[in-house]
Amino acid sequence: xxxxxxxxxxxxxxxxxxxxxxxxxxxxxxxxxxxxxxxxxxxxxxxxxxxxxxxxxxxxxxxxxxxxxxxxxxxxxx
Amino acid sequence: xxxxxxxxxxxxxxxxxxxxxxxxxxxxxxxxxxxxxxxxxxxxxxxxxxxxxxxxxxxxxxxxxxxxxxxxxxxxxxxxxxxxxxxxxxxxxxxxxxxxxxxxxxxxxxxxxxxxxxxxxxxxxxxxxxxxxxxxxxxxxxxxxxxxxxxxxxxxxxxxxxxxxxxxxxxxxxxxxxxxxxxxxxxxxxxxxxxxxxxxxxxxxxxxxxxxxxxxxxxxxxxxxxxxxxxxxxxxxxxxxxxxxxxxxxxxxxxxxxxxxxxxxxxxxxxxxxxxxxxxxxxxxxxxxxxxxxxxxxxxxxxxxxxxxxxxxxxxxxxxxxxxxxxxxxxxxxxxxxxxxxxxxxxxxxxxxxxxxxxxxxxxxxxxxxxxxxxxxxxxxxxxxxxxxxxxxxxxxxxxxxx
Numbered sequence: 001x002x003x004x005x006x007x008x009x010x011x012x013x014x015x016x017x018x019x020x021x022x023x024x025x026x027x028x029x030x031x032x033x034x035x036x037x038x039x040x041x042x043x044x045x046x047x048x049x050x051x052x053x054x055x056x057x058x059x060x061x062x063x064x065x066x067x068x069x070x071x072x073x074x075x076x077x078x
Numbered sequence: 079x080x081x082x083x084x085x086x087x088x089x090x091x092x093x094x095x096x097x098x099x100x101x102x103x104x105x106x107x108x109x110x111x112x113x114x115x116x117x118x119x120x121x122x123x124x125x126x127x128x129x130x131x132x133x134x135x136x137x138x139x140x141x142x143x144x145x146x147x148x149x150x151x152x153x154x155x156x157x158x159x160x161x162x163x164x165x166x167x168x169x170x171x172x173x174x175x176x177x178x179x180x181x182x183x184x185x186x187x188x189x190x191x192x193x194x195x196x197x198x199x200x201x202x203x204x205x206x207x208x209x210x211x212x213x214x215x216x217x218x219x220x221x222x223x224x225x226x227x228x229x230x231x232x233x234x235x236x237x238x239x240x241x242x243x244x245x246x247x248x249x250x251x252x253x254x255x256x257x258x259x260x261x262x263x264x265x266x267x268x269x270x271x272x273x274x275x276x277x278x279x280x281x282x283x284x285x286x287x288x289x290x291x292x293x294x295x296x297x298x299x300x301x302x303x304x305x306x307x308x309x310x311x312x313x314x315x316x317x318x319x320x321x322x323x324x325x326x327x328x329x330x331x332x333x334x335x336x337x338x339x340x341x342x343x344x345x346x347x348x349x350x351x352x353x354x355x356x357x358x359x360x361x362x363x364x365x366x367x368x369x370x371x372x373x374x375x376x377x378x379x380x381x382x383x384x385x386x387x388x389x390x391x392x393x394x395x396x397x398x399x400x401x402x403x404x405x406x407x408x409x410x411x412x413x414x415x416x417x418x419x420x421x422x423x424x425x426x427x428x429x430x431x432x433x434x435x436x437x438x439x440x441x442x443x444x445x446x447x448x449x450x451x452x453x454x455x456x457x458x459x460x461x462x463x464x465x466x467x468x469x470x471x472x473x474x475x476x477x478x479x480x481x
Contacts, residue, residue, distance in 0.1 A: 004424060005417050005450065030380075048381045048417055052446070071453040 003047030007068040008032060008056070014064035015040045024065070027055040052076065079290050079311035082125045084167045085303045086284035090268065092299075093257040095250050096280045098172050098272075104165040109150035112168040113143035119171040122149040127311065128159030136163070139171065160314065172280060177270035179203050180251050182258040184265070190218040193230070193255050197237050199270035213237065225255040246279050247271075261299060262292030319394060323373065326386035333379030333410065335387040335418075343368025345435065345476045346391035346400035348384075348419060350375035354405035354465065361469035362401070367476065370397045378410045384418020385425070392426055392433060399435040401472035406461055412439045412447030420454050431455035435475040438468035 014020050021035035030049040033056065034041045056065045057077055067076040081089065084102040091097045101112035102125070113120045124136030131137050136158050138149035150166050177199035185192045198206045198213045207214045215236045219225055230251035235244055250271065258266040265287040272282045288296060293307075310316065316324070319340045327336025334350070345367050349358045355374045362369050371391055375384065391400050402419050404410065416437065423430040437451055440461035451458045457475075459468050 004421050048421065051411070051414070069449075072449045 001044050002068070002070060003044065003050075005069065005071050006047045006050040007070055008042055008047065008050070009066045009068060010040060010042070011061075011064040014060055020060060020064070023059045024056050027059045029053060029055070032056075079288050079293065079305075079309075080127045081286040081288070081303070081305075081311075082127065082164060083123060083283065083285070084125055084165070085305070086286040087167070087281070088303060089257065089261065089266075089286050089299070090254075090281050090284045092302075093253045093260075095253050095257075095268070096278065097284075098170045098280050098282060100167055100169040102165055103150060103168055106147040106150040106154075109166055109168050110143040110147040113140065113146035116168065116170045120146050121169045121171055122146050122153060123167045123169060124153045124156060124158060124163040125165045125167055126158045126161040126163045128161045131158055134158045169282075172272055172282065173275045174270070174272040174282070175275045176273040177282075178247070178273065178279075179206070179267075179269045180247075180254050180271050181265070181267035181269065182255055182263065183267075184263075185218060188218055191221065191255070191258055192216050192218050193233060193251070195233050195237065195251060197239065199272075203267075203269065219255060221259060225252060225259065227252045230255065242277060243273065243279075246277070250279055250281075261286075262289045262296055263287060264289050319371070319390070322390050323387065326383060326390055329383055329386060330380055333375070333377035333383065335373075335375045335379040335383035337372075337374040338387075338390070339372040340394075341369050341371055342396065343370045344396055344398045345472060346370045346394060346397040347373060348375060348388050348391060348400055348402045348415075349373060349404060351404035351407050351410065351439075352376070354403070357405070358401075358403050358465055358469055361466045362473055364466075365470045365473040367469070367473035370394055375404065375415065376407070376410055378414065379418070381414055381418045381421065384415045385421045386418075388419040388422035389426060392422060392428065399433055399472075399476045401435045401469070401476075402437045402439065403465065403468050403472070404439040404441070405465060407439060407441035409442070410439075411442050412444040413450060414443070414447075415439055416447040416450040416456075420450060420456065423454075429455075431457070435472040436468055438463060438465070 016039040021040040024033040025035050030046055032043055032046045034043050087097050099116045103109035103112050119141050122138045122140055124131050136153055136156055140146035140149050153166055179196040179199035181194045182191050194216045196206050196214045215233050217233050227248055231248040234247045254266055263286055267285040268281045270282045272280050317340045320338050323336045323338025347369050349355045359372050420430045423433045434456045437456050437458040
């Protein structure tokens with residue numbers, strides 16, 4: 001479920017990678033990611049805290065993580 | 079934070095300033111024992127964090143321990159300025175030949191402490207300054223360079239005090255100035271500073287206020303005085319609204335969104351930034367607005383905290399709209415605050431465009447913040463609009479005029 005302002009879209013293959021889940025959990029400064037039993041999980045209540053730092057995008061394979069600004073329709077990476 | 083008189087006396091004594099024999103009592107029996115130990119006539123003084131004790135009957139004179147106990151019983155039941163006393167101070171009645179005043183107060187304009195001395199003690203120093211300005215000497219001093227005795231001597235001598243009195247007053251006034259610095263006081267006052275018939279000097283009453291932010295640094299002193307962490311020591315008890323504001327701010331470590339003070343107006347304020355809160359509060363009032371609250375945001379609070387504060391203000395009875403205003407911010411992200419206040423409106427079922435009278439926070443990530451505000455139709459202003467003008471527009475909107 002997206003936040004009010006921010007949604008994060010994860011590629012389904014990348015989402016199942018436990019190593020990527022660990023990395024994203026480590027890099028996100030506002031704890032949006034969580035390594036769950038079935039791979040990467042998003043913490044819905046933290047989505048709107050996203051500071052658009054793009055550390056998650058940089059830590060993941062190209063195109064695996066996208067940040068959607070719901071208030072403007074823009075997507076990161078552009 | 080304020081200290082009770084008996085605590086202020088302890089601080090003064092700790093600094094090496096002579097005080098009269100005294101003791102703190104919580105019951106009539108304790109007061110009787112203290113009076114017996116002192117011997118002779120005593121004064122029984124209510125220990126409340128409020129002025130006007132004498133007028134309210136909270137200061138009584140007793141010639142015997144029994145009389146002191148009787149006065150204590152009455153004083154302990156006496157509410158003064160909305161406060162019940164914590165106990166009484168039983169103080170020996172000194173044979174005073176003359177009363178002086180010595181005090182240090184923080185001068186927010188000069189950003190330095192100012193030391194005040196007067197040869198007319200025992201009454202409000204403000205009154206003396208107004209009626210007899212030639213009887214008040216003052217000097218600012220540095221917080222960085224150790225305070226020297228000669229500075230105190232110069233000040234006291236400027237009122238014509240000479241000889242033994244000057245020599246005896248000098249260390250007392252100097253110690254008071256050092257005490258002010260050492261204990262992070264915002265006010266340290268001895269009034270009256272009594273000259274006894276034998277020519278010695280003694281602090282007859284003392285009033286101390288410490289910078290609230292210094293509590294952790296002054297833990298040892300507070301522990302010695304028995305001041306608990308839970309004691310706010312404010313002039314009045316916090317209202318439920320203000321306590322809720324503390325809870326909002328305590329939600330996480332990110333930034334500040336709290337320090338709320340309740341007022342009874344219709345314009346809720348979500349304001350802050352480097353003195354901006356006070357400036358904006360005053361500006362709202364100057365334009366005829368009625369603030370519902372004061373608060374402080376800054377240091378990049380989380381969306382959660384900005385949202386929590388905005389919700390608190392929006393749901394305060396009587397609040398029509400909120401004004402979200404700060405001076406130009408570099409350490410708080412505009413988009414994060416915008417998300418917080420818009421989210422508060424949405425979650426409460428309000429239209430942000432209707433409920434937010436104005437959003438005027440220019441600074442870091444403002445382009446992103448303005449996109450959010452445009453998306454929800456919120457009126458916003460950039461740095462080309464002054465704080466004063468933003469306040470005017472907010473007041474105009476809440477009063478139904480054209481912003």
